[in-house]
Amino acid sequence: MLFSTKKGAITQSKTDALLAASQLAPEEILKQLQTTTTGLTATEVEKRQDQYGLNQVVVNAEVSRWRILGQSFLDPFVIVLIVLAVVSALTADYDGAIVMTMMILLSVVLRFTQEVRSQKASQALKQMIANTCAVTRDGFTAERPMTEVVPGDIIQLQTGDLIPADAYLLTAKDLFLNQSSITGESMPVEKFVGADRLNDAVTGQQIFDHPNLLFMGTDVISGAGQAVILKTGRATLFGDLAKLATAKRGTTQFDRGLRRISKLLIIMMCVLVPIVFAINAITKGDLTQAFFFAVAIAVGLTPEMLPMVVNSNLAKGATTLAKKKVIVKELRAVQNLGAVDVLCTDKTGTLTQDQITLMSHLDPQGVNDQEVLHLAYMNSNYQTGWKNLLDQAVIDYGNLPNHQAMMASLPADLQKVDEIPFDFNRRRLTVVVKNQQHQWMVTKGAFEEVLGICNRVRWNGSIQKLTPDIKKALIQLNQQLNDQGMRILGIAYRIDVHEQATYEVSDENGMVFAGLMGFLDPEKASAAQAVKLLQQHHVTVKILTGDNGTITQHVAGKVGIKNDHFYEGRQIAAMTDEEISQIIEDCDLFVKLNPVQKARLIKILQQQHTVAYMGDGINDAPALRQADVGISVDNAADVTKEASSVILLEKSLLVLEDGILEGRTVYRNTMKYIRMTIASNFGNSLSVLLASIFLPFLPMLSLQILVQNLIYDFAQMSLPWDHVDRQTLLKPTPWQTKGLLRFALIFGPVSSVFDLITFAFMWFVLHADVAARAGLFQTGWFLVGLITQSLVVFVYRTTRVPFFKSRSSWQVVSATAGAILLGFVMVFGPLQHTFGFENLPAIYWLFLPAVVLCYLALSDVLKKLLKVKLN
Numbered sequence: 001m002l003f004s005t006k007k008g009a010i011t012q013s014k015t016d017a018l019l020a021a022s023q024l025a026p027e028e029i030l031k032q033l034q035t036t037t038t039g040l041t042a043t044e045v046e047k048r049q050d051q052y053g054l055n056q057v058v059v060n061a062e063v064s065r066w067r068i069l070g071q072s073f074l075d076p077f078v079i080v081l082i083v084l085a086v087v088s089a090l091t092a093d094y095d096g097a098i099v100m101t102m103m104i105l106l107s108v109v110l111r112f113t114q115e116v117r118s119q120k121a122s123q124a125l126k127q128m129i130a131n132t133c134a135v136t137r138d139g140f141t142a143e144r145p146m147t148e149v150v151p152g153d154i155i156q157l158q159t160g161d162l163i164p165a166d167a168y169l170l171t172a173k174d175l176f177l178n179q180s181s182i183t184g185e186s187m188p189v190e191k192f193v194g195a196d197r198l199n200d201a202v203t204g205q206q207i208f209d210h211p212n213l214l215f216m217g218t219d220v221i222s223g224a225g226q227a228v229i230l231k232t233g234r235a236t237l238f239g240d241l242a243k244l245a246t247a248k249r250g251t252t253q254f255d256r257g258l259r260r261i262s263k264l265l266i267i268m269m270c271v272l273v274p275i276v277f278a279i280n281a282i283t284k285g286d287l288t289q290a291f292f293f294a295v296a297i298a299v300g301l302t303p304e305m306l307p308m309v310v311n312s313n314l315a316k317g318a319t320t321l322a323k324k325k326v327i328v329k330e331l332r333a334v335q336n337l338g339a340v341d342v343l344c345t346d347k348t349g350t351l352t353q354d355q356i357t358l359m360s361h362l363d364p365q366g367v368n369d370q371e372v373l374h375l376a377y378m379n380s381n382y383q384t385g386w387k388n389l390l391d392q393a394v395i396d397y398g399n400l401p402n403h404q405a406m407m408a409s410l411p412a413d414l415q416k417v418d419e420i421p422f423d424f425n426r427r428r429l430t431v432v433v434k435n436q437q438h439q440w441m442v443t444k445g446a447f448e449e450v451l452g453i454c455n456r457v458r459w460n461g462s463i464q465k466l467t468p469d470i471k472k473a474l475i476q477l478n479q480q481l482n483d484q485g486m487r488i489l490g491i492a493y494r495i496d497v498h499e500q501a502t503y504e505v506s507d508e509n510g511m512v513f514a515g516l517m518g519f520l521d522p523e524k525a526s527a528a529q530a531v532k533l534l535q536q537h538h539v540t541v542k543i544l545t546g547d548n549g550t551i552t553q554h555v556a557g558k559v560g561i562k563n564d565h566f567y568e569g570r571q572i573a574a575m576t577d578e579e580i581s582q583i584i585e586d587c588d589l590f591v592k593l594n595p596v597q598k599a600r601l602i603k604i605l606q607q608q609h610t611v612a613y614m615g616d617g618i619n620d621a622p623a624l625r626q627a628d629v630g631i632s633v634d635n636a637a638d639v640t641k642e643a644s645s646v647i648l649l650e651k652s653l654l655v656l657e658d659g660i661l662e663g664r665t666v667y668r669n670t671m672k673y674i675r676m677t678i679a680s681n682f683g684n685s686l687s688v689l690l691a692s693i694f695l696p697f698l699p700m701l702s703l704q705i706l707v708q709n710l711i712y713d714f715a716q717m718s719l720p721w722d723h724v725d726r727q728t729l730l731k732p733t734p735w736q737t738k739g740l741l742r743f744a745l746i747f748g749p750v751s752s753v754f755d756l757i758t759f760a761f762m763w764f765v766l767h768a769d770v771a772a773r774a775g776l777f778q779t780g781w782f783l784v785g786l787i788t789q790s791l792v793v794f795v796y797r798t799t800r801v802p803f804f805k806s807r808s809s810w811q812v813v814s815a816t817a818g819a820i821l822l823g824f825v826m827v828f829g830p831l832q833h834t835f836g837f838e839n840l841p842a843i844y845w846l847f848l849p850a851v852v853l854c855y856l857a858l859s860d861v862l863k864k865l866l867k868v869k870l871n
């Protein structure tokens with residue numbers, strides 16, 4: 001039986017195996033997998049790695065060299081050549097067959113090496129960013145790449161971890177998972193041990209509800225646990241179906257535009273080719289020749305290089321960025337970076353330094369107080385969730401050598417009882433600890449959220465009722481500290497007389513407000529400069545943070561982001577999408593947001609913009625996934641990294657600026673190719689159509705068309721290495737289908753006009769007007785076509801005067817020169833007759849430069865006159 005989930009159908013045998021495992025006791029499972037809680041031995045791991053292979057799903061695997069080679073042969077261009085070569089061999093035209101075989105090999109090698117290079121680049125980048133998990137082997141726990149995990153491995157889980165493979169839960173502490181990547185359901189699911197051994201008539205659908213089963217690609221929202229791996233790689237529930245965790249990013253404008261253009265080119269070809277075939281078959285009477293001619297035209301019009309040019313452009317961009325410590329996980333992200341016009345970012349660590357330091361621990365009256373520090377330390381030290389910078393700052397402060405005296409009076413022999421993990425809606429974290437004397441419940445969190453659960457306060461040395469007056473004084477104190485740029489956490493506690501063993505969120509009440517912790521979170525020195533550069537390049541920077549308004553305004557002011565007003569999460573929650581889109585353009589600060597609200601704001605922005613999101617917390621994962629480009633850092637949590645398409649090895653907004661410029665460069669160089677292709681295809685179609693109608697012979701031999709095509713392909717492969725005019729990088733690069741079509745409709749016919757002039761010259765001046773002189777005609781057009789089309793790239797590549805005002809790179813210059821030279825070698829070299837070329841009279845050599853120059857000049861004038869946008 002099959003049933004469907006968000007990821008597709010999965011087989012019953014897999015569910016059965018997992019369900020059977022879920023019914024066993026932990027000891028039984030360990031025995032079955034021949035492992036223990038101290039983990040496998042090194043030799044056993046090696047054995048199992050051989051047996052089970054890498055823990056990866058197929059889609060992530062590298063495409064084999066053979067496959068790429070196969071694909072290189074499957075290209076339409078090559079197939080036509082193969083057919084032509086076979087036909088030539090059969091008709092005893094051995095010279096032709098040999099030449100065509102050489103062309104086939106050349107084209108295959110070209111394509112193969114380029115594809116392998118692109119793939120290698122992207123694989124190498126992916127490997128720099130390996131997801132790891134904590135695996136216990138031989139009694140030691142260490143972070144290891146997820147791909148190396150084998151069945152029987154013992155893994156340790158904590159907040160922010162991705163589940164590396166399907167696993168059986170051995171122990172759990174408040175373990176909540178996000179299974180939305182497989183079920184689509186975004187509510188956290190609690191996982192626990194033992195409750196599962198009731199033999200209910202379990203159906204497949206319920207497998208995700210099994211509290212002791214964990215699935216590959218899901219992630220830990222909070223809590224901690226230990227599990228043993230059951231199945232890895234393709235043997236996992238979803239292994240043979242889909243890619244890990246991340247839901248696929250939506251298509252971008254670029255993808256859609258590219259698809260539309262490819263479709264258009266193919267339609268153009270499909271319409272034109274039969275017409276050309278019919279006309280030539282009727283007027284020239286030679287069916288075979290007409291057929292091969294039509295086929296060659298089809299090959300010439302196939303945008304077969306498009307995917308390769310796009311890929312090698314992206315790979316080139318990604319490699320350049322890697323040198324600047326920007327790792328691109330999904331190649332497409334390079335292009336998206338170029339189109340970004342809004343950058344949303346969280347605050348801590350991005351705009352501010354990673355170095356949060358605890359500055360003061362104050363009692364409710366604002367006086368330095370050591371008890372507040374003790375409470376905070378108990379909270380940060382004993383919590384098992386994701387220790388973020390705030391927790392780290394508290395622990396570091398307590399552990400400083402010169403604070404030993406102060407910490408000496410920390411209650412002794414503390415034991416942890418329970419904890420209520422942090423979440424981004426409550427914005428607080430509770431830990432319960434006890435010793436011989438007391439059991440404390442200690443909460444720390446955002447000021448308002450902590451104040452909200454208190455009914456008493458430490459005031460003037462005693463515990464008093466939290467009166468409205470005192471409350472007002474506390475709010476004022478908090479505001480004062482915020483105004484100084486201090487990040488504040490509130491601390492509260494309760495000494496429990498009835499000692500409970502487990503605690504829940506509903507227990508967070510009736511607490512005593514103990515005081516405030518003030519952190520300094522200074523902005524980065526480079527942040528202001530980076531924000532300014534981004535703004536100069538027409539990228540708006542917005543802050544989406546979980547922190548409060550005052551402090552965010554403070555930081556925004558320092559780094560140069562508009563900070564006159566802000567919206568809070570709960571205001572956003574009360575608004576409709578339309579209402580939000582009304583205010584979102586004008587406001588750059590959104591505060592006290594939960595993770596879902598961050599993602600929602602991005603989704604709304606995407607209606608009008610291409611949006612990048614930069615963040616490093618687990619709370620940023622949904623936003624990172626939603627954005628067109630998700631940007632994170634290497635030391636972020638697994639889920640966060642998995643959700644991102646770009647990873648910064650050095651956390652700086654300045655390198656992001658480089659990334660955006662590189663993305664724009666890639667876009668512009670890709671567009672050069674696309675523009676040339678659609679204009680020349682359009683022009684060539686027109687010329688061929690007219691020539692077919694009016695000429696008594698074919699305007700070019702099919703073999704000649706193929707040679708020409710191969711030479712272009714070769715020359716255009718240099719485009720990713722071209723320079724781009726600095727001034728065109730100033731603005732983001734939205735895709736414009738209309739502009740492209742306009743371009744083709746202007747410059748296609750312009751090139752046809754010069755084809756017609758050439759036809760007229762060959763016909764009237766050189767008297768190539770009968771079938772016997774077809775060779776002369778064809779040679780003449782071959783050279784004009786090749787040279788004009790090779791050189792016009794210099795006109796189309798810039799809005800400025802080519803060569804003088806805008807230099808292209810040496811790669812493009814030499815590739816073009818090489819292409820033209822190759823053309824001459826073809827026409828006049830030893831293979832002249834094989835290709836059906838002939839020598840040209842002296843007067844042609846006057847005509848050729850004239851026609852080429854006129855064509856280039858007219859194109860250049862037109863592009864200025866008509867203000868053609870070359871972006």
Ligand SMILES: Nc1ncnc2c1ncn2[C@@H]1O[C@H](COP(=O)(O)OP(=O)(O)OP(=O)(O)O)[C@@H](O)[C@H]1O
Nearest residue numbers: 346347348391427428429444445446545546547617
């Ligand atoms: N470990 C913690 N213990 C207690 N409270 C915390 C902790 N971490 C965060 N908070 C509270 O939750 C709020 C939101 O969390 P956090 O600042 O990490 O969100 P964010 O959106 O990532 O913000 P930022 O833009 O500053 O990175 C914090 O301002 C703080 O009040």
Ligand SMILES: [Mg+2]
Nearest residue numbers: 346348616617
């Ligand atoms: Mg954060």
